Amino acid sequence: MGEAPAFQVDHLENGHSHGVGVKSETNNTEISVDIGDRTFVIGGNHERNTFSIGVRIHDKNSNNWFSPIVLGTGPKPSKGYSASVLKQGRILVIKRGSPCNDSIWFLEVDSPYVREQKKLLKKEVVAWSKGVRGNAEKPIVISGPSGVGKGTLISMLMKEFPSMFGFSVSHTTRSPRSMERDGVHYHFADKKVMEKEIKDGRFLEFASVHGNLYGTSIEAVEVVTDSGKRCILDIDVQGARSVRASALDAAFIFVCPPSMKELEDRLRARGTETEEQIQKRLRNAEAEIKEGKSSGIFGLMLYNDNLEECYKKLKKLLGLDGVSLVNGVEIEGINLPTEHTVSKMEDKIIVQETGKETRNKIVLDLSSLNGGAPGRTRGILVDTIKF
Numbered sequence: 001m002g003e004a005p006a007f008q009v010d011h012l013e014n015g016h017s018h019g020v021g022v023k024s025e026t027n028n029t030e031i032s033v034d035i036g037d038r039t040f041v042i043g044g045n046h047e048r049n050t051f052s053i054g055v056r057i058h059d060k061n062s063n064n065w066f067s068p069i070v071l072g073t074g075p076k077p078s079k080g081y082s083a084s085v086l087k088q089g090r091i092l093v094i095k096r097g098s099p100c101n102d103s104i105w106f107l108e109v110d111s112p113y114v115r116e117q118k119k120l121l122k123k124e125v126v127a128w129s130k131g132v133r134g135n136a137e138k139p140i141v142i143s144g145p146s147g148v149g150k151g152t153l154i155s156m157l158m159k160e161f162p163s164m165f166g167f168s169v170s171h172t173t174r175s176p177r178s179m180e181r182d183g184v185h186y187h188f189a190d191k192k193v194m195e196k197e198i199k200d201g202r203f204l205e206f207a208s209v210h211g212n213l214y215g216t217s218i219e220a221v222e223v224v225t226d227s228g229k230r231c232i233l234d235i236d237v238q239g240a241r242s243v244r245a246s247a248l249d250a251a252f253i254f255v256c257p258p259s260m261k262e263l264e265d266r267l268r269a270r271g272t273e274t275e276e277q278i279q280k281r282l283r284n285a286e287a288e289i290k291e292g293k294s295s296g297i298f299g300l301m302l303y304n305d306n307l308e309e310c311y312k313k314l315k316k317l318l319g320l321d322g323v324s325l326v327n328g329v330e331i332e333g334i335n336l337p338t339e340h341t342v343s344k345m346e347d348k349i350i351v352q353e354t355g356k357e358t359r360n361k362i363v364l365d366l367s368s369l370n371g372g373a374p375g376r377t378r379g380i381l382v383d384t385i386k387f
């Protein structure tokens with residue numbers, strides 16, 4: 001691996017950097033980042049906001065210092081920082097010694113959002129966003145043939161992370177199964193009423209599946225998002241296609257069975273359908289699997305052979321691996337070490353612990369970042385390399 005050390009920053013514990021006179025007191029560490037003819041000094045206290053660290057800019061041409069307008073909620077002061085300049089006018093700022101869910105921040109200095117705000121405010125502007133592992137806030141669309149285990153996987157996720165996920169309760173014209181409750185598993189609807197509501201524009205998507213009408217009402221998704229939870233939609237491939245074309249930015253997961261024989265066995269063992277319904281579901285399954293694999297709708301694929309293994313992979317896809325619950329509080333499994341060096345290799349940031357025997361490396365994969373200031377920057381994938 002051709003690792004290019006890319007330290008573009010200087011720790012200012014000694015109070016100077018490139019001749020720029022910046023004082024830094026103990027426990028009030030600052031870090032400077034050079035971009036073009038400007039130096040951004042990040043850290044210390046914010047002039048007007050004691051809860052967020054400060055940002056100052058030094059213009060090398062005029063030798064002037066100025067304080068920009070800082071938008072968004074920034075990180076609270078920490079023991080120290082590491083930083084690296086990224087593409088799209090962003091600086092990655094790592095808080096040293098903080099848990100992973102609070103350690104990764106982005107300071108946007110020349111992103112489209114910041115440029116727009118500069119024009120509006122006619123002032124120098126920078127903006128913070130907090131880095132979020134995985135695609136934490138996006139709704140999740142799960143599709144796959146009948147009997148593959150979608151419902152089972154979703155139940156496992158909701159049971160383990162009850163405060164994190166909420167299920168989008170669809171409408172359907174099919175009859176309830178003995179264990180199903182109206183308003184919990186589905187809103188069991190009359191066909192004429194549902195068709196009228198679809199006409200009235202109350203549905204995000206709908207489709208005819210196995211001879212019945214199914215649909216996701218806009219309200220079903222809003223109920224979940226309003227409660228601050230991440231929404232899970234269990235819908236068929238046609239529905240996924242409609243969601244993909246809609247304004248809803250979602251993660252799309254397709255679940256495949258290990259074989260058609262196993263799918264048939266699971267459907268029979270579930271014992272919720274008549275023989276005729278099973279046959280219809282199996283006929284539809286072949287086309288669904290083909291479309292799921294080839295349509296380009298689904299960026300994420302899961303094979304549900306061994307249930308526990310598949311569930312683990314699902315959690316990994318959602319950036320939940322290593323998250324364990326202690327008294328209901330989510331604890332991230334990977335903490336960035338207090339003492340570390342940072343290097344950059346294309347879209348990957350490598351954080352290596354220093355001063356210890358252990359040579360663990362943590363890799364932050366930033367290749368699929370999305371979102372940004374003044375909210376959250378999502379899509380960070382975190383992995384560890386032991387050697």
Ligand SMILES: Nc1nc2c(ncn2[C@@H]2O[C@H](COP(=O)(O)OP(=O)(O)O)[C@@H](O)[C@H]2O)c(=O)[nH]1
Nearest residue numbers: 146147170206207209214215216234235236239
């Ligand atoms: N398009 C769409 N499909 C849905 C919706 N709700 C459920 N489905 C899909 O309808 C199909 C049949 O669901 P269901 O009758 O619960 O049977 P099961 O998949 O065998 O458990 C599955 O593929 C579901 O993903 C919805 O709101 N919209």
Ligand SMILES: Nc1ncnc2c1ncn2[C@@H]1O[C@H](COP(=O)(O)OP(=O)(O)O)[C@@H](O)[C@H]1O
Nearest residue numbers: 146147148149150151152266270304305306307
């Ligand atoms: N990996 C697996 N191995 C064996 N049985 C499974 C597995 N995943 C799910 N099942 C079982 O298969 C049946 C169908 O699963 P279900 O979650 O209802 O599928 P879906 O919601 O995709 O229609 C259920 O009885 C479930 O317990």
